[in-house]
Amino acid sequence: MSEEINHRKYDHIRIVRDDDSTDRGKSYFDAWPLQHRALPEIDLKEIDPSTRFLGKPLSFPLMISPMTGGDHDLVRAINKNLAKAAEATGVAMAVGSQRVMITHPAARESFALRPFAPKTVLLANLGAVQFNYGFGLRECQQALEILGADGLYLHLNPLQEAIQPEGETDFRGLADKIGAIAAALPRPLLLKEVGSGLSLRDAEMAVARGIRYIDVAGSGGTSWSRIEHFRHRPGRSSDGGRAGLLFQDWGIPTPDLLRQLSPLRDRVTLIASGGIRSGIDMAKALILGASLCGIAKPFLEPALRSADEVIQLIEQLRKEFIITLFLLGIRRLDELIGNESLLA
Numbered sequence: 001m002s003e004e005i006n007h008r009k010y011d012h013i014r015i016v017r018d019d020d021s022t023d024r025g026k027s028y029f030d031a032w033p034l035q036h037r038a039l040p041e042i043d044l045k046e047i048d049p050s051t052r053f054l055g056k057p058l059s060f061p062l063m064i065s066p067m068t069g070g071d072h073d074l075v076r077a078i079n080k081n082l083a084k085a086a087e088a089t090g091v092a093m094a095v096g097s098q099r100v101m102i103t104h105p106a107a108r109e110s111f112a113l114r115p116f117a118p119k120t121v122l123l124a125n126l127g128a129v130q131f132n133y134g135f136g137l138r139e140c141q142q143a144l145e146i147l148g149a150d151g152l153y154l155h156l157n158p159l160q161e162a163i164q165p166e167g168e169t170d171f172r173g174l175a176d177k178i179g180a181i182a183a184a185l186p187r188p189l190l191l192k193e194v195g196s197g198l199s200l201r202d203a204e205m206a207v208a209r210g211i212r213y214i215d216v217a218g219s220g221g222t223s224w225s226r227i228e229h230f231r232h233r234p235g236r237s238s239d240g241g242r243a244g245l246l247f248q249d250w251g252i253p254t255p256d257l258l259r260q261l262s263p264l265r266d267r268v269t270l271i272a273s274g275g276i277r278s279g280i281d282m283a284k285a286l287i288l289g290a291s292l293c294g295i296a297k298p299f300l301e302p303a304l305r306s307a308d309e310v311i312q313l314i315e316q317l318r319k320e321f322i323i324t325l326f327l328l329g330i331r332r333l334d335e336l337i338g339n340e341s342l343l344a
C-alpha cells in the first residue's frame with residue numbers, strides 16, 4: 001500500500017507531462033474584460049504589488065499551489081527547486097499531499113524544505129478524506145512539523161477519489177472533523193479543492209466551523225478526472241476509465257466561484273486557483289475578491305529543470321501583473337482587491 005501511494009504521486013506527474021489536455025486550458029478569466037485606462041496618471045515604477053500572508057511579506061500575491069512530494073529523486077528535485085525559487089522571489093509555496101510520508105517514511109525528505117526557504121510562507125498539505133481513513137490531529141501536526149509550515153492546506157477531492165481506481169470515497173461527516181482539527185491545530189487551516197471548486201454552500205459550512213482561509217480551486221486548469229482516467233488499465237475497472245473523460249470538465253469556473261463567495265469576504269481570506277495562467281488572470285482574480293492567487297501546473301516543467309527556470313516564470317508573472325495594474329491606474333493591492341469598478 002505505501003509503495004502504491006508513493007508510485008501514484010509519480011504517476012500523476014508522468015500523466016500531466018504526457019497529456020497536454022490534462023490542463024483544460026479554458027481561460028475562463030477571458031470572459032472578464034477590464035477597464036483600460038489611457039490616462040492611468042501613475043508611473044509604472046511606483047506600483048507596489050507586495051502583500052502579507054499569514055504574517056509574512058510576499059513580493060506579490062502568488063503561491064505555488066500544492067503539487068508533489070514522495071520518495072523519488074525527480075520529486076525531491078521538483079520540491080527543492082520550487083522552494084528555492086519561492087524564497088528567492090518572495091512568493092508562497094505549498095507542497096503536495098503528505099499522506100505518502102506518513103505511510104512511507106522515506107518520502108519525508110522531499111517535504112523537509114525549510115532549509116531551502118527559511119523566510120517565505122510554506123504550507124503543508126493533506127487530503128481531508130483521510131480523516132475517515134484513520135488520519136487525525138497527529139498526522140496534521142506531523143505534516144506541519146516536517147515542513148516547518150506556516151499553515152496546513154486540507155484538500156477536498158471527491159471527483160478525483162470517485163474516478164481513481166483505488167479511490168477513497170467516504171466523505172461523510174468531514175465538515176465537523178475539519179472544524180475540530182482547525183480548532184486544535186497550532187497553525188491556520190486552509191481549505192481547498194483540487195480543480196472542481198468549493199461552492200458557496202461548501203464555504204459556508206467551512207466558515208461555520210471556524211475556517212478562515214478558502215482556496216476556491218475551481219475548474220478551468222488541471223483536470224484530476226482526466227488524470228485519473230489515464231491511470232485505469234484493462235481489468236482495473238468496469239468502465240475502463242470512461243467516466244474520467246466524461247467528468248473531465250466538471251466543476252465551477254474559478255471566476256464564478258469568486259463571485260459566488262463574495263458575501264463571505266469579510267469573514268474569510270479568499271485564495272484563487274484553478275486555471276490562472278497569467279498576471280492578467282491574477283489581477284482579475286483579485287478584483288473579484290481574492291487576496292492571493294495559486295498556480296500549479298505551469299510550474300511543473302520549469303521545476304523539473306532548475307530553480308532558475310521557476311524564478312524566470314515567477315518574474316514573468318510579476319511583470320504581467322504589474323503591467324495590468326499600470327493599465328488600470330492602480331498602485332497598491334488595497335486599491336485592487338474587490339474593486340469591481342475595474343471590470344469593463
Ligand SMILES: Cc1cc2nc3c(=O)[nH]c(=O)nc-3n(C[C@H](O)[C@H](O)[C@H](O)COP(=O)(O)O)c2cc1C
Nearest residue numbers: 065066067096097155194221222274275295296297
Ligand atoms: C502534478 C500536480 C499534482 C497535484 N497534487 C496535489 C496535491 O497533492 N494536493 C493538492 O491539494 N492539490 C494538488 N494539485 C492541485 C493543485 O494544487 C491545484 O489545485 C489545481 O491543479 C489547479 O491549479 P492549476 O490549474 O494551476 O494546475 C496538483 C496539481 C498538479 C498539476
